[in-house]
Amino acid sequence: MEARWLEAFVAVAEELHFGRAAQRLHIAQSPLSQTIRRLESSIGTSLFDRNTRSVSLTPAGRALLPLAYRVLQDITLATAAARAASGRVHGSVRIGFSGAFNHMTLPVLARAIRRELPDVDLQLVSRVRTGDGIAKLRNGTLDIAFVGLPLGTGGDIDFRLIARSEMGAVLPVDHPLADEPEIAVRQLADDDFLSMPMDGSSTMAEGLVRCCTAAGFRPRVTQEVTDPYMMLTFVATGMGVTIAAEDLASIMPRGARWVRLSDAPSYMHHGIAWVPSEQTAAVAAVLELSQRILPTPLIPAGT
Incomplete structure (x- = not known):
């Protein structure tokens, strides 16, 4: 038998x-x-x-x-x-990520997992926004999720800061302010804005509203886009402007430009999240490896 x-x-x-x-x-x-x-x-x-x-x-x-x-x-x-x-770690680890927002963090972690944990089956799930990632962690369909911080969730989710990026304007190259070294958010008050979903699932959308509100106006969002790179592409077509993290500047599509803001700096905080009560040996090993590959950055007080 x-x-x-x-x-x-x-x-x-x-x-x-x-x-x-x-x-x-x-x-x-x-x-x-x-x-x-x-x-x-x-x-x-x-x-x-x-x-x-x-x-x-x-x-x-x-x-x-x-x-x-x-x-x-x-x-x-x-x-x-x-x-x-x-002494070898076996198992599977499912990691959710949003796509363009994680182009600088996910590849280095994924390569390290394949190099140092060869018996771990790594499964990558794309187009996972922060709200989606938290929900999938809780229902057990993800083990780790790349998220924007802060989460504002209950104590069942653990998270760690892995990077922060300054917010800036994304403008079509033919926009009157596109060639300026820096601009004030208030100068965009009359523009149409493109945004990630405004339903609370995207910390990038929250960052856009935060910047505009601090400048004294509510952005006129004419279209919400679920894919971050598509949002940048729509800016490149001239459909509107947006505010996004500086780490997207290196993958800006032709026809769009990231411009620094002269306002008080506002930052996008990137992190990874997990459910501590659901950790397997493989998940624990990946989280331990991430501490070395994506260490928590030192942030000066008051910034």
Whole structure:
């Protein structure tokens, strides 16, 4: 009897449908049926009653199921113990990121994970804004999320600052102020603004409103864009202006320009977040590695 035979048996026993069980195991239905027949031949009795309309467990199948669970659990525990003894970290880590906002932080961390934690299966999930990332951390579909700070969330989420970037204006190159070395936010009061979603899910959108409010006006947002690079592209087409972090200046599309602000500096704070109660060994190892690869920057007092 082989472990994979028991895995096939459990899948069919839980699904009571050979097609769904085959899909779950990522195999074709014919090899699955052959595996069940080998298991039944090895045991010497039928485990399933099946016809064209239904599949059900026989008394022998019902007796085998709890024992099959136990054997598979023992194999999992034995594998984990052997891996722990080897000193190598195994497992999967799902990291959510927004895209353009993380072009300077995600690549260096991902390369370090592949280099120093080769047995960790790294899964990257794109287009995850701060609000989305927090929700996905809480529902267990992400392990780590790149986020904007502050979070303003409950105590179930831990986070750490990894970078900060000064906010500036993004203007079309033919804008009257595009060639200025710096401008005041107030000079944009009559412009149409493009923004990330204003529903509270984007700290970049909150930063835009914060800068404009401090300058004495509410921005006239004519279009909200969910993708940050697309927002910059729309600026390049002349559809409006925006305020964005300086770390986007290096990937500005042709036709758009980042311009420093003469107002009191305002910053975008970038961080990573995770749920401490849900840490696996692999997640803990990635977080420890991130401390070295993306250390918390020293910020002068009062800035």
